[in-house]
Amino acid sequence: MSATGTIDRPLTHDPQKQAPMTSSTSEPAGSATPVFSPAAAHTARQNRTREMQLAPEALARAHMHERQREAEAERQAVRLVAARRMQRRAERVSLRARRALAMAVMH
Numbered sequence: 001m002s003a004t005g006t007i008d009r010p011l012t013h014d015p016q017k018q019a020p021m022t023s024s025t026s027e028p029a030g031s032a033t034p035v036f037s038p039a040a041a042h043t044a045r046q047n048r049t050r051e052m053q054l055a056p057e058a059l060a061r062a063h064m065h066e067r068q069r070e071a072e073a074e075r076q077a078v079r080l081v082a083a084r085r086m087q088r089r090a091e092r093v094s095l096r097a098r099r100a101l102a103m104a105v106m107h
Helices: 040-107
Strands: none
Touching: none
């Protein structure tokens, strides 16, 4: 009985003895997945493993970058609201001063 391996439980963990990943029949010919020689399979699997290990780190980095961008946008919005509030206050004070000056000139 020859047992075939599955993705979760491969027949062997030795990369040299594993079959290289090839494209499926549902994939179009000339797709982006190259066919590796058995000699290059070890390097490709190591790179893929490294990329898979670094994927959560890259995802976390992208998540943090997005949170920082949102925080900066929020700070900018708060500054804009404060600036508009101060501008309206300055306009009211200026109008009050002009009225006081007009009243002083008239009397």
